[in-house]
Amino acid sequence: MPILCDYHWHTPLCQHATGPLEAYVERALGLGLREVGFSDHNPLPRGLGANVRMTEAELDGYVNRVLALQARYRGQIDVRLGLEMDYVEGLEPYLTAQLARYPWDYVIGSVHYLDAGCVQSAWPKKYIGTAPELYGPYLGLIRQLAASGLCDIIGHFDVPKRSGCRPTAAEADDITRTLQAIAQAGTCVEINTSGYRHPELPHPQPYPALPLVEQALALGIPLAVNSDAHAPEQVGLRFTEVDAWLRRHGCRQLARFAHRQRDYYAL
Ligand code: ZN
Ligand code: FE
Ligand code: FE
Ligand code: ZN
Numbered sequence: 001m002p003i004l005c006d007y008h009w010h011t012p013l014c015q016h017a018t019g020p021l022e023a024y025v026e027r028a029l030g031l032g033l034r035e036v037g038f039s040d041h042n043p044l045p046r047g048l049g050a051n052v053r054m055t056e057a058e059l060d061g062y063v064n065r066v067l068a069l070q071a072r073y074r075g076q077i078d079v080r081l082g083l084e085m086d087y088v089e090g091l092e093p094y095l096t097a098q099l100a101r102y103p104w105d106y107v108i109g110s111v112h113y114l115d116a117g118c119v120q121s122a123w124p125k126k127y128i129g130t131a132p133e134l135y136g137p138y139l140g141l142i143r144q145l146a147a148s149g150l151c152d153i154i155g156h157f158d159v160p161k162r163s164g165c166r167p168t169a170a171e172a173d174d175i176t177r178t179l180q181a182i183a184q185a186g187t188c189v190e191i192n193t194s195g196y197r198h199p200e201l202p203h204p205q206p207y208p209a210l211p212l213v214e215q216a217l218a219l220g221i222p223l224a225v226n227s228d229a230h231a232p233e234q235v236g237l238r239f240t241e242v243d244a245w246l247r248r249h250g251c252r253q254l255a256r257f258a259h260r261q262r263d264y265y266a267l
Pocket of ligand 2: 156
């Protein structure tokens with residue numbers, strides 16, 4: 001079977017995605033996908049990171065909108081209810097309560113900020129520091145996220161490279177240790193194909209970079225392939241070539257989710 005799922009889609013509620021939600025689903029139908037889901041950026045308290053997410057007051061509407069689409073497309077394609085949850089140190093009780101309030105099919109956990117005030121980006125533009133200064137704190141937060149058990153899928157694993165600062169040999173151990181921690185926690189890692197359309201990356205590549213996906217495979221980490229679409233035409237981006245790459249590297253199954261339970265389908 002080809003890749004059948006794409007679980008990482010945004011909506012205009014986050015203020016940096018476009019297109020009606022139906023257009024994402026229609027695009028997926030056209031590509032032959034079977035199971036898809038929205039996972040928009042979650043609300044945070046006290047206006048943290050407010051410029052790239054829905055407000056707390058909009059969360060009910062988001063959930064109802066996705067559930068309505070699920071009902072509308074039943075029998076044609078399975079539309080799942082997901083969320084991209086920002087992991088922010090200290091917000092664990094807030095996030096736990098937010099997740100408990102709705103019937104999520106899966107939660108993608110991402111680290112977009114390196115500080116509790118959600119000011120320092122995990123991929124600062126025009127970054128001039130060293131790789132260890134950037135990846136050290138980031139990877140520490142990813143390990144905390146995995147250990148927290150808050151999410152089902154780790155989002156865009158090596159996203160700090162979007163700053164133009166690629167990990168060096170000095171980060172190799174830290175990265176391996178982090179993948180081991182994810183394997184230990186039993187969390188899925190997504191192969192996020194948005195890297196193929198990010199102009200900041202000199203060589204088109206997903207998150208994580210393919211050599212890191214090989215490490216994840218060797219560690220037995222469950223994988224999913226997601227587009228992180230912020231527009232309908234980005235749905236399923238580069239899935240055909242990622243599919244071929246996965247087969248060549250011995251990947252025989254991908255993770256799927258419903259009601260926060262993981263299952264697998266054969267590739
Ligand atoms: Zn986004
Ligand atoms: Fe993200
Ligand atoms: Fe996303
Ligand atoms: Zn994202």
